[in-house]
Amino acid sequence: MTRLSDQSDEKLVTDIISESFKNNPSVISSLKNDHKINKRIKELAKYAFRTANRRKGVFLSSNDKGVAICYHFGGKKNSLADYWDQIMLLINAIGVRKLPAILQRESYIKKIRPQDGNYLYFWFFGVKESYRGSEAARELQTAIFRDSENKQLPIYLETSLEGNLLMEVEGLEAFTMNEGDMYIVKKGLQHRVSSQAECKILLIENKSTAHTGEVKSDITKDIKDQLQ
Numbered sequence: 001m002t003r004l005s006d007q008s009d010e011k012l013v014t015d016i017i018s019e020s021f022k023n024n025p026s027v028i029s030s031l032k033n034d035h036k037i038n039k040r041i042k043e044l045a046k047y048a049f050r051t052a053n054r055r056k057g058v059f060l061s062s063n064d065k066g067v068a069i070c071y072h073f074g075g076k077k078n079s080l081a082d083y084w085d086q087i088m089l090l091i092n093a094i095g096v097r098k099l100p101a102i103l104q105r106e107s108y109i110k111k112i113r114p115q116d117g118n119y120l121y122f123w124f125f126g127v128k129e130s131y132r133g134s135e136a137a138r139e140l141q142t143a144i145f146r147d148s149e150n151k152q153l154p155i156y157l158e159t160s161l162e163g164n165l166l167m168e169v170e171g172l173e174a175f176t177m178n179e180g181d182m183y184i185v186k187k188g189l190q191h192r193v194s195s196q197a198e199c200k201i202l203l204i205e206n207k208s209t210a211h212t213g214e215v216k217s218d219i220t221k222d223i224k225d226q227l228q
Contacts, residue, residue, distance in 0.1 A: 002143040005058035005067075010049055013058060016067045017045035020126025030102060032095035043093040048124055050085050057121075059143050066127035066136030070144050072153065074117015113156055120148055120155045154184065165199050168192045 005013060018041050021027045031040045048069050052058045057071020094102060113119065122144065127136045148155050165177040170190040177183060185191050193201075 002059050013049045014045040016126045018042045040093040047089045061136035061139045065131040068140040069124040070122040073121040120153050122157045166194045
């Protein structure tokens, strides 16, 4: 059974997120990359915890080895504590030189998200390395989906994409996804993705999701092959 965090969990959550994202290119590119990069990742993780904890959006697995940060983005206005934490993040993690690029990216992301803020912002998901493959990840995934259903709010991911990806979705014109883009395919819609060059993406779906749905072809892979 998962649980919501309290203030005493700050170090625990910070350590899990820092370990899980220490080699993540997207996280590293958003921070001042120098000999203090590990410390800067911890500052980002601490900032994420404090922001989400105030909004009851930090979920911990039953064994306290996994964490998901996902909260109602427009559910609470920024407080003085939020603004202070943002200043500290800029000073201790991002650095002034990175600020213009960060603001430009945030402005773009804001445009493609619901303007009223009525969505769940899925920010971080991590499990301690020695416990990956345990029930921690499954518990957290179930908790996030249940929270979305209970609140009747869609989930928007914080993710990144390297390269360009062509999306073909049933009933829509084909479109191209670029770095920083996110798209949720509604359940039951046929869709296909392709890329002319190597493209790296983050895909979140149930483990039982069939690779090509009910259609079987030469490119269909079973669950075992997909996990290799």
